[in-house]
Amino acid sequence: MWFLYALTIAAGLANAIQPGQNATLSKSLGLPVTAALLTLLVSTAGLLAGGLALGKLEIPTGQQLGQVPWWAWLGGFLSILLILAQLYASPAIGAATFLGIIVTVGVLASLVFDHFGWIGFQVHPASFWRVAGAVLMVVGVGLVAVF
Template identity: 85%
Template sequence: MWSLYALTIFAGLANAIQPGQNATLSKSLGLPITAGLLTLLVGTTVLLVGGLALGKLELPTGQQLGQVPWWAWFGGFLSVLLILAQLYASPAIGAASFLGIIVTVGVVVSLVLDHFGWVGFQVHPASLWRIAGAVLMVIGVGLVAVF
């Protein structure tokens, strides 16, 4: 279980660093959409090479593909949305505001997803303490964005 927390911590670091990298790629090229496409291409290549190297890359069967809920196919679309926000919004509003908004909105939406068990998550009721934590995050991000 600790390895999953470590992975999540590294993902949080990546989440803070990646917008600056992607925005710099976009600015350097002068081609934001091309930069987004290159970002996805690099990620796809890393997954492909890593999956092959670990022997974990397999093609799904038709039956497996047929069992996927319709909404699960839109994860790639949401990745593109996040990359576009990194390319256009993060340079304008700054790293702290950008990441604060991304994380806080993510926590607030996650409370709803957990509470109802939507999009594949197990049900975790939205307790008073969880809601209070989300409210404090909203206040904190407001302070970071304003000051």
């Protein structure tokens, strides 16, 4: 279980670093959409190499593909939205404000997803303390954005 927390911490760090990297790629090339495509190509190559090296890359069967809910296929489009926001918004509003908004909106949406068990998550009721924590995050991001 500790590995999952370490992986999540590493992902949080990557989430703070990636917007600057992607925005710099975009600025250096002067081609934001091309930079986004290159970012996704590097991600694809990395996943392909890692999956092959670990022996974890398999082609799904038709039955497996047929069992996937329609909405689960849209995750790739959400990746595009996140990368484009990194390219256009993060340089303009700054790293702290950008990441604060991303994380806070994510927490607020996650509270709803958990509470109702939507999009594949188990039900975790939105208790007073969970909602209070989300409200504090909104206030905190407001302070970061204003000051």
